[in-house]
Amino acid sequence: MTERRLDRSGGQPLWKQLQQDLVRRLRAGEFDDVFPGELALVEDYQVSRHTVRQALTKLRADGLIVAERGRQPRVATSPEIRQPMGALYSLFSSVEASGLTQHSVVRALDIRADGVIAARLDLEASIPLLYLERLRFAGDEPLALDRVWLPASIAAPLLDADFTHTSLYNELAASTGLRLDHGREDIRAVVPTPAERTLLRCPPEAAAFSINRQGSSQNRPVEWRHTLVRGDRFALSAEFSANTGYRLTTGAVTHAGA
Template sequence: MPTTLLRNSQIPLHTQITEALRLQIHYAELKAGENFPSERELAERYGVSRMTVRQALRYLRQEGLIYHERGVGTFVSSRKIDVHTRNLSGFSEEMVSLGLAPSSRVLQLKRESAGEKIAGDLDLETGAEVFHLERLRLADDEPMAFESTYLPSALCPELDRIDLTKNSLYKVLSENYNLPIHHAAESLEAAAANRFLAEQLGIKTGSPVLVVHRVVFSESNQPIESAHTTYRADRYRATFYLSKNAL
């Protein structure tokens, strides 16, 4: 029995179908990771041509609500997480604000000698001792990001004795070392996941990822962290807030 559409409406049929399917995805009637109905099934359900259905699906793909795998089928995408660039916060704070449970797997936390690039970021002499922290960041136990962080060991001695699997690094810096974060310089670029990152994040090699490089400063303008965070592009979306400078 075809689902009812407003056939005398000024709203095109494909737009009505797009909205109906969008609502089904939003309310989890069509769940993330599940096979999406075929063009033929949708055409029969709504009593329209496959061309009309194809137009509706095009909009859903453009919005990132569904995706197609050649030779496999069409699937409902997982909900994307918005990263708002106007707020300086860590992964844990971002996930909690979205109602998700953050956690981390510490892959390594060791002392190293800073190379030229890291030393430059942290305003150190090349070869100065730093902590190198690598973590897999999860939300509701799903891998979301891989993080590689460097911090001057002189500013946070014995950091390697603190459990960072559940504790926010920024909270530890503030409460344990009196180093509240104040501002940051950040850049974002698109990349493709290599084999290591793909294995960590549970995605295919070559899948798109978002790489964010952040240098965090204290209130006294001292750099305290240099971090590269690689996010799954299928789960993350960066939102920028811009305003025109006064003339």
């Protein structure tokens, strides 16, 4: 290993310089295969192990690396797992957690233009969009009516996908490599129209969640979604504390029967 130098004039603490340099090298992909051990860093940077550990402690607190006793630290791989977050994800993951099987009936999958939606995606009105409309089931009962618009220039490969069992995000990541990293949701309480009520087989006096979502990937809007979720069977659950902030736990499933 080449000998790396830190500024010892006292401008910034050594461990902080070391931490920042490690973050830089990590983001540059330098440690994709192996992360150097503490003693190796001691040699490279010519600082004490105490200082190295101080820097690594910070990196672990930020979730960038994981370390175990006797084993070399490794670059953390977790953060990409929890990407499709939000209220919708919370609701649908709760179905899985409750043991009910999920499947979808694709009611439409085509390419069309829609000026209103395109405007919400910051696109020209005439730009073609891939439109996917699904009726989502939890067990044998309808759960939600889900409608998604994506720019056709990105999502065209999805025209041939089978959406009866896989999720849109999985398909999107698989065929285009795209992953949502940002989004906004608007959650409203509404009374479904008679047509929607029939489609969802709602009981007469049931309300519903109307969720609008705009999803982005790397600062580019790529998804506009509207989902209507039956309110008689599903609820949003959230937990908050001074430390962890506000987190959706998992959408509660009220007893499916009756």
